[in-house]
Amino acid sequence: MYRIVKKEKLANDVVRFDVKAPLVSRRAKAGQFVIIRVSEKGERIPLTISDYNTSEGIISLVAMRVGKTTALLSTLNEGDEIIDLVGPLGKESEIGKFGTVVCVGGGVGIAPVMPIAKELKKKENYIISILGARDKDHLILVPEMEKISDELYLCSDDGSIGFHGFVSDFLKELLEEKVLEGREKSNFASSGTKNENINNINNGNINRVIAIGPAPMMYAVSKVTRPYGIKTIVSLNSIMVDGTGMCGTCRVEVGGKTRFVCVDGPEFDGHEVDFDLLLARQKAYHQEERLSMELYEEKCRCGQEKALW
Amino acid sequence: MAGNKSSDKKKIPRTKMPEQDPKERIKNFDEVALGYREEDALKESLRCLQCKKPRCIEGCPVGIDIKSFIRLISERKFDEALEKIREKNSLPAICGRVCPQEDQCEKECILGIKDEPVAIGRLERFVADRKLDRDFGSEPNFESNSNSESSGLGKEGSGKGSSIDSLSRVAVIGSGPAGLTCAGELARMGYKVTIFEALHKPGGVLVYGIPEFRLPKRIVEKEIEFVKSLGVEIKVNMVVGKIFTIDDLLNSGYRSVFIATGAGLPYFMNIPGENLNGVYSANEYLTRSNLMKAYLFPEWDTPIKKGKRVAVIGGGNVAMDSARTAKRLGAEHVYLIYRRSEKEMPARIEEVGHAKEEGIEFVLLANPVEIIGKDGWVDKIRCIKMELGEPDESGRRRPIPVKGSEFDIDVDVVVVAIGQGPNPLLTSTVPDLKLKKSGNIEADLETCKTSKKGVFAGGDIVTGAATVILAMGAGKKAARAIDEYIRTGVW
Ligand SMILES: Cc1cc2nc3c(=O)[nH]c(=O)nc-3n(C[C@H](O)[C@H](O)[C@H](O)COP(=O)(O)OP(=O)(O)OC[C@H]3O[C@@H](n4cnc5c(N)ncnc54)[C@H](O)[C@@H]3O)c2cc1C
Ligand SMILES: Cc1cc2nc3c(=O)[nH]c(=O)nc-3n(C[C@H](O)[C@H](O)[C@H](O)COP(=O)(O)OP(=O)(O)OC[C@H]3O[C@@H](n4cnc5c(N)ncnc54)[C@H](O)[C@@H]3O)c2cc1C
Ligand code: SF4
Numbered sequence A: 001m002y003r004i005v006k007k008e009k010l011a012n013d014v015v016r017f018d019v020k021a022p023l024v025s026r027r028a029k030a031g032q033f034v035i036i037r038v039s040e041k042g043e044r045i046p047l048t049i050s051d052y053n054t055s056e057g058i059i060s061l062v063a064m065r066v067g068k069t070t071a072l073l074s075t076l077n078e079g080d081e082i083i084d085l086v087g088p089l090g091k092e093s094e095i096g097k098f099g100t101v102v103c104v105g106g107g108v109g110i111a112p113v114m115p116i117a118k119e120l121k122k123k124e125n126y127i128i129s130i131l132g133a134r135d136k137d138h139l140i141l142v143p144e145m146e147k148i149s150d151e152l153y154l155c156s157d158d159g160s161i162g163f164h165g166f167v168s169d170f171l172k173e174l175l176e177e178k179v180l181e182g183r184e185k186s187n188f189a190s191s192g193t194k195n196e197n198i199n200n201i202n203n204g205n206i207n208r209v210i211a212i213g214p215a216p217m218m219y220a221v222s223k224v225t226r227p228y229g230i231k232t233i234v235s236l237n238s239i240m241v242d243g244t245g246m247c248g249t250c251r252v253e254v255g256g257k258t259r260f261v262c263v264d265g266p267e268f269d270g271h272e273v274d275f276d277l278l279l280a281r282q283k284a285y286h287q288e289e290r291l292s293m294e295l296y297e298e299k300c301r302c303g304q305e306k307a308l309w
Numbered sequence B: 001m002a003g004n005k006s007s008d009k010k011k012i013p014r015t016k017m018p019e020q021d022p023k024e025r026i027k028n029f030d031e032v033a034l035g036y037r038e039e040d041a042l043k044e045s046l047r048c049l050q051c052k053k054p055r056c057i058e059g060c061p062v063g064i065d066i067k068s069f070i071r072l073i074s075e076r077k078f079d080e081a082l083e084k085i086r087e088k089n090s091l092p093a094i095c096g097r098v099c100p101q102e103d104q105c106e107k108e109c110i111l112g113i114k115d116e117p118v119a120i121g122r123l124e125r126f127v128a129d130r131k132l133d134r135d136f137g138s139e140p141n142f143e144s145n146s147n148s149e150s151s152g153l154g155k156e157g158s159g160k161g162s163s164i165d166s167l168s169r170v171a172v173i174g175s176g177p178a179g180l181t182c183a184g185e186l187a188r189m190g191y192k193v194t195i196f197e198a199l200h201k202p203g204g205v206l207v208y209g210i211p212e213f214r215l216p217k218r219i220v221e222k223e224i225e226f227v228k229s230l231g232v233e234i235k236v237n238m239v240v241g242k243i244f245t246i247d248d249l250l251n252s253g254y255r256s257v258f259i260a261t262g263a264g265l266p267y268f269m270n271i272p273g274e275n276l277n278g279v280y281s282a283n284e285y286l287t288r289s290n291l292m293k294a295y296l297f298p299e300w301d302t303p304i305k306k307g308k309r310v311a312v313i314g315g316g317n318v319a320m321d322s323a324r325t326a327k328r329l330g331a332e333h334v335y336l337i338y339r340r341s342e343k344e345m346p347a348r349i350e351e352v353g354h355a356k357e358e359g360i361e362f363v364l365l366a367n368p369v370e371i372i373g374k375d376g377w378v379d380k381i382r383c384i385k386m387e388l389g390e391p392d393e394s395g396r397r398r399p400i401p402v403k404g405s406e407f408d409i410d411v412d413v414v415v416v417a418i419g420q421g422p423n424p425l426l427t428s429t430v431p432d433l434k435l436k437k438s439g440n441i442e443a444d445l446e447t448c449k450t451s452k453k454g455v456f457a458g459g460d461i462v463t464g465a466a467t468v469i470l471a472m473g474a475g476k477k478a479a480r481a482i483d484e485y486i487r488t489g490v491w
């Protein structure tokens, strides 16, 4: 059993859990994930390791409530236990000294971006972060990301904070700006904050983009960066069962080849990913998922299960 | 009884196995073969000639004293019969059910020459079940798998002495039949054994692959309880190679490691359309259904597509299990597409028979060339007819496509059951472990020794997909060799 030592609500439907898992914390690297099960009859679902503390033996998971399993998870409290947790799974992120890296996080995707940005920062990359969500209440981990980032920009679909629009739209503007006008653009980014105390090591080039969020967002970002030829890394969230390369549930096509996200990924070159296939495969069980959720909510209403929050 | 003349015995026909009616059983996941009643077992045991030179024993990969245990049954000494079996086989209720007896013990039985062989597997199952049934009355505790990692790798370090007591720790990776057997054997010898299992439930293919209707999971759980009762600790949710490496194990006090990670890599056909929704590897299909209990959805959370028209590709046990699962999930048509003829099918004869009784439609001498989709979902499977040519290396006649003979079948689910290979997840983290070209571990078949000192390997990860009993046999040989290695230090 894996004890929850801390629970924190990050947004209305997003929770962070610090979980005691000493062995996992010892091996965890940015980009990796765990698979958990929260009930005896429950599904196995993957969640990214969004932070890890080896000395305390703790890993952090950030989960957005989207269906039955994440709803059940969100009812757990400090002191409760997650019955199964396996990891660290997947390959770790490539952490090199690239130069300037734009880290794009969409919604709950900000959580997996964070550890990567952190490691990249340690390697002295110049980090430009673009974080987006539906509205300002759904923007999570902003203070944490601010600490890591040299430049930080916020976006919201409804305009309630920062740039009014998608992160991909903002990125497009940023790229145009950078390419057309070079690096010096003091008036730019009215929607963002800039860390003044950090020397400007960005020479105007953007060497790499890391984008994590819902598949349509990663698709859009990849489309934006393609004409610029900027290497774009995305972290794919395909449906999984075992997470060890045994079942093939998580297969995607990258560069025309079938790959398993759980062992070959989760990070791939966004310009090579067949996003249409990923999007279609993510929907494979929509009907069943809806049924599961309806039955669960009905039970909650009848008081047979703990309330959702 | 032992005095009966052999000529009389031959006249007794092989005792039939009571089975669920096919019309009924395709509506449930309960076991098909119901098991011998006491009178069936007694009757069948009397058929055995108690040969002076029992050939049957040579046919059993673990060398069970078949002759003696059958005699004990005929004397109604059922507990002793079970003890006799357990001397050589710690998982009798499982082997009695899933061994391909027709190729092993029963193939060699002298009665089989002129008549039908003694139903050795069914008798083995009978004595094992009899004991289990009594135990089930007393509410066993299945929830005691240690999935807490708080104890870490275990107590650090151990002395450098040379007696079993002080160097007693052995790690086993994988809890399928090979790992369970090796662990059980070593525990009996006095070793302290820890099994590390990647999934949340121990048992390997026995829990995630072979369906409930052929091997009830409570039986597997019970047999695992037995292995645990010998002192074996099972840690689930531990993917070795990810959470730690084999060297970590060797450096933290384990004297030896046995790798028994099975054949956990699904093969696909590499034809167009294979990534459409509705196309499953058999591993996924069976794991969803068996391990995750998707057949009980929505009571259990994991979903599975319940196709109306399902195509299963392949002709082995895995294909039969997938096809019969599809039928039970409510498919109106289940097509089993196999590129050779029925004679060449590698599946157990009994299972081919069961599949036919259940209305599985065999599409033989046909090979899929493309899966055609509609809106992202499977819609049709296109096959080409095959004819049999000259025998290939395996001795089976090689199938050759017939030009221009393509035909389509309307389907909404496709299950690819053309085989499994070695999963590289663990082996790729052990650079000094020699692999074969196939990716299987190179290990001595008698001692299970690998190229890495202190590391042994056996079961499907060495041989490629094989059988439960062969995996167990390997586990046993490994236990012996591990014991010798630890006692002598000689590699
Ligand atoms: C590598 C990886 C890392 C992830 N990291 C995070 C994270 O850090 N935080 C977070 O909130 N979410 C993360 N996800 C997504 C998360 O796994 C899904 O939201 C979760 O499985 C939904 O389960 P549910 O029962 O609540 O919802 P459901 O109603 O079952 O499903 C909602 C949607 O989630 C996806 N999904 C369903 N079942 C699975 C499954 N078994 N495996 C993967 N996806 C599934 C499907 O696209 C589905 O449409 C990650 C996914 C992957 C593959
Ligand atoms: C559907 C199906 C039906 C079959 N039917 C029959 C039958 O009727 N009769 C018969 O004799 N045989 C049958 N077989 C074959 C038989 O099940 C296998 O030959 C046998 O299970 C092999 O045993 P094993 O111990 O080598 O591996 P497995 O049973 O595959 O067990 C390996 C275990 O290792 C675990 N593992 C893998 N990697 C790691 C890692 N890195 N760290 C920790 N754990 C790991 C896996 O999760 C798994 O639990 C069938 C196989 C399948 C798939
Ligand atoms: S273990 Fe298998 S081969 Fe050996 S006697 Fe039993 S059924 Fe026959």
Ligand code: SF4
Pocket (backbone or CB within 6 Å): B047, B048, B049, B050, B051, B054, B055, B056, B057, B066, B067, B070, B108, B109, B110, B111, B118, B120
């Ligand atoms: S070979 Fe057949 S008849 Fe002879 S001892 Fe074995 S089971 Fe009995």
Ligand code: FES
Pocket (backbone or CB within 6 Å): A239, A240, A241, A242, A243, A244, A245, A246, A247, A248, A249, A250, A251, A260, A261, A262, A263
């Ligand atoms: S989740 Fe099973 S192979 Fe990736």
